[in-house]
Amino acid sequence: IDSAYERRVLISADKIITVGKSLKGLFSSKLIGIEDKIEVISNGYDEEDFSGLTESKPDIFTISYVGTLSGSYPINGFLKALKLLTEKGISFRLRFTGVVSPEHKEMISSAAGGSNIEYISFSSHSTAVKNMLDASVLLLIIPEHASSRSIITGKLFEYLASEKPVICLGPVDGDAAEILEETGHGKTFGYNDSEGISEYLAILSSNPEITEKVSHSIYSRENLVKRVISLLK
Numbered sequence: 001i002d003s004a005y006e007r008r009v010l011i012s013a014d015k016i017i018t019v020g021k022s023l024k025g026l027f028s029s030k031l032i033g034i035e036d037k038i039e040v041i042s043n044g045y046d047e048e049d050f051s052g053l054t055e056s057k058p059d060i061f062t063i064s065y066v067g068t069l070s071g072s073y074p075i076n077g078f079l080k081a082l083k084l085l086t087e088k089g090i091s092f093r094l095r096f097t098g099v100v101s102p103e104h105k106e107m108i109s110s111a112a113g114g115s116n117i118e119y120i121s122f123s124s125h126s127t128a129v130k131n132m133l134d135a136s137v138l139l140l141i142i143p144e145h146a147s148s149r150s151i152i153t154g155k156l157f158e159y160l161a162s163e164k165p166v167i168c169l170g171p172v173d174g175d176a177a178e179i180l181e182e183t184g185h186g187k188t189f190g191y192n193d194s195e196g197i198s199e200y201l202a203i204l205s206s207n208p209e210i211t212e213k214v215s216h217s218i219y220s221r222e223n224l225v226k227r228v229i230s231l232l233k
Contacts, residue, residue: 010034015231017041020175022150041227042179044219045157049125055133055162060116061205062093063167064135066128067155069100072143074191078169079111081197088198090205092116097123097131132162136208137201142170144191149174160185160216165204167197184213 010016010031016038018024028035069075085092094108095118108117120131132138138159142151149171156176159166166186168176177188189196217223 007031013037015039017228017231019043020150020152021178022175026150039227039231041224042152042219043154043157044221044224045154045161047161047220047222049129049158050133050161053126053130053133055164058093058134058136060091060093061208062095062134062136063139063201064095064097064131064137065139065141066097066132066158067153068098069096069104069141071101071103072145073104073141074144074169075104075107075141077190077192077194078139078141078197079107080194081201082112084194084198085201085205088202090202092201092205093118095131095135096120097128129158129162132158132164135162135164137204138162138164138166138186140166140168140170140176140186142168142174142176152176152179156180157216157219160219163210163212163216165208165210167200167204169197182214183216184211185216186210
């Protein structure tokens, strides 16, 4: 909100929609008096993407990551957690669906070996969704950035729809962490909390189930559109 025009637009608006609580707080701090008319309606998932797909139980504890894994995604703490997991005698498979940087591949192979790692570089969206459904646990990494607390990736909502437990690496007081806590679908750990990450993975290895507090269906795009419609009436 840097220009006089933008301020006039926001002040004159009846309602303002933003995608997360952190952004609502940011906008509210910029312009006094607009907080009450800001509504948070997040991104979501398409139910059709999961139509006709069924989950399968993997033969080994499978940690699956879907999406791009570039240099802005810190993984050192996670890789140290995998070493701790191995020391506990827990076998696992790492599956990456998407583009993984060569640097990260080298780091992953060095820390976790090679026989238990799968890379699926190019795939259709339906294949990516199926790989979510076939996992034991889904790994979500929030890019390390000055605004990382407010980052809510679209992938998070597909993870919720898969009904698999999610382990998130990122700000523990961020918007993504709050969504996982509120829905009961997973936990968030700091990038370097290797002990906490390892302990949570160990728990999930013996019981990879979620205890849903709030139905993930609130994040279906159909229900989100209904919320938008209600604001327009």
